[in-house]
Amino acid sequence: MIIKRMTQMGILLGVFAIIGTAILAITHEQTKERIAENERNVLLRNLHAVVTPDSHDNELFTDTIEVTDAKLLGSKKPVTVYRARLNGKPVAAIFSAIAPDGYNGNIKLLVAIKADGTLSGVRVIGHRETPGLGDYIEAERSDWITKFTGLSLIQPDERGWRVKRDGGNFDQFTGATITPRAVVKAVYHCLQYFRQHQQDIFG
Amino acid sequence: MTTSYNTIIKDGLWDNNPGLVQLLGLCPLLAVTGTAINGLGLGLATLMVLVSSNVTVSLIRNLVRPEIRIPAFMMIIACFVTAIELLMNAFMHDLYKILGIFIPLIVTNCSILARAEAFASRNKVSYALTDGFMMGLGFLLVLLAVGSLREILGHGTLFQGAHLMFGPEARQLSITLIEDYRGFLLAILPPGAFLALGLLIALKNIIDNRLAQKTSKVIVAETSAVTAN
Numbered sequence: 001m002i003i004k005r006m007t008q009m010g011i012l013l014g015v016f017a018i019i020g021t022a023i024l025a026i027t028h029e030q031t032k033e034r035i036a037e038n039e040r041n042v043l044l045r046n047l048h049a050v051v052t053p054d055s056h057d058n059e060l061f062t063d064t065i066e067v068t069d070a071k072l073l074g075s076k077k078p079v080t081v082y083r084a085r086l087n088g089k090p091v092a093a094i095f096s097a098i099a100p101d102g103y104n105g106n107i108k109l110l111v112a113i114k115a116d117g118t119l120s121g122v123r124v125i126g127h128r129e130t131p132g133l134g135d136y137i138e139a140e141r142s143d144w145i146t147k148f149t150g151l152s153l154i155q156p157d158e159r160g161w162r163v164k165r166d167g168g169n170f171d172q173f174t175g176a177t178i179t180p181r182a183v184v185k186a187v188y189h190c191l192q193y194f195r196q197h198q199q200d201i202f203g
Numbered sequence: 204m205t206t207s208y209n210t211i212i213k214d215g216l217w218d219n220n221p222g223l224v225q226l227l228g229l230c231p232l233l234a235v236t237g238t239a240i241n242g243l244g245l246g247l248a249t250l251m252v253l254v255s256s257n258v259t260v261s262l263i264r265n266l267v268r269p270e271i272r273i274p275a276f277m278m279i280i281a282c283f284v285t286a287i288e289l290l291m292n293a294f295m296h297d298l299y300k301i302l303g304i305f306i307p308l309i310v311t312n313c314s315i316l317a318r319a320e321a322f323a324s325r326n327k328v329s330y331a332l333t334d335g336f337m338m339g340l341g342f343l344l345v346l347l348a349v350g351s352l353r354e355i356l357g358h359g360t361l362f363q364g365a366h367l368m369f370g371p372e373a374r375q376l377s378i379t380l381i382e383d384y385r386g387f388l389l390a391i392l393p394p395g396a397f398l399a400l401g402l403l404i405a406l407k408n409i410i411d412n413r414l415a416q417k418t419s420k421v422i423v424a425e426t427s428a429v430t431a432n
């Protein structure tokens with residue numbers, strides 16, 4: 001008797017599970033292309049915030065390499081570098097670098113460096129800094145992040161690549177020095193990496 | 204307890220509001236209400252889940268034996284949450300990114316299981332649907348109120364980021380209430396969520412007390428009129 005009941009209920013739960021799985025499988029099928037396209041669009045929007053669409057003529061998604069440098073690129077894992085070219089000639093390299101020492105952990109950046117070693121642009125694409133304190137690094141919140149454009153390892157010199165509190169050229173935010181310090185350091189490291197490896201990146 | 208549409212509506216929106224009275228689902232309520240639009244987004248997602256799960260649970264209420272009702276309900280809820288997560292990812296991608304982990308976490312919002320168990324599994328479909336909708340709406344309104352309060356105090360704006368939800372034309376929905384506002388950090392940080400919710404609950408209690416006093420006065424007046432006769 002009790003065995004029969006148990007079997008019945010087991011079967012019933014099983015049927016529910018199958019129906020549920022079927023519904024999810026269908027939803028997944030129906031949405032997966034759109035989701036992938038959304039993600040591509042978001043990435044492309046971010047990439048085109050740091051290199052203008054008309055400065056290159058290649059497909060940024062496919063022209064990539066993976067590089068690893070725990071010290072200069074902020075991650076032990078491989079970091080993707082997107083390469084922008086015009087008529088086959090290198091225009092800029094876009095690093096998806098990480099600033100590992102934000103107030104709340106990793107800050108994900110896109111750092112675009114032109115072939116001549118100057119910055120084409122920097123954007124924050126992911127972070128967990130405190131809203132209202134550390135989120136001024138977002139382009140929507142303030143123009144702080146756009147001040148990097150045009151700078152290089154020479155301009156300013158090494159001592160300038162710090163926040164003002166540490167004697168450098170970059171503004172900190174009121175009550176929040178850790179976040180901008182982390183971003184400035186990561187961008188500087190990225191420029192150093194680019195100088196050392198430019199040949200291999202565009203090779 | 205007699206069930207009628209009136210009591211269901213009043214329960215969901217006021218008397219038994221999930222956010223203000225049952226205090227269920229506080230984790231998302233406190234976590235995502237930094238701005239009005241974020242609150243609205245999570246509120247809508249929760250509302251959709253509540254309606255779908257209530258209707259489904261009510262449809263199969265005579266099929267499911269009491270012993271397996273909890274796993275069955277959980278399966279239904281988890282299934283709808285995942286489906287809605289996929290749909291939001293596909294059709295409201297930017298908002299989806301902001302709400303992040305809190306969409307899958309709707310599964311753990313106990314007000315959803317509570318409505319399935321306490322209401323939908325004992326009532327006919329039309330009641331269960333109304334209940335799901337009204338409870339969801341009640342929760343949404345609280346999320347929206349807490350979010351608006353925190354956004355106004357914290358940023359001096361309202362409906363910032365409306366375009367994430369309603370498309371680029373909605374940009375003009377965002378209002379800057381206070382020009383050159385320096386921001387009030389406490390409102391944006393997690394303690395601000397507790398304070399805002401506390402204020403709302405206090406406000407509700409004040410209103411309830413006033414109403415109760417009024418009705419008791421009326422009753423007293425009536426009884427004294429009766430005794431005077």
Ligand SMILES: Cc1cc2nc3c(=O)[nH]c(=O)nc-3n(C[C@H](O)[C@H](O)[C@H](O)COP(=O)(O)O)c2cc1C
Nearest residue numbers: 103104129130133134135174175176177178179180
């Ligand atoms: C709750 C809380 C959150 C904070 N979040 C950040 C942050 O996201 N970024 C940041 O740089 N500093 C943040 N701070 C401040 C840092 O602890 C530190 O005091 C500050 O960065 C140092 O800035 P100062 O040298 O200008 O005083 C936060 C402080 C508190 C209490």
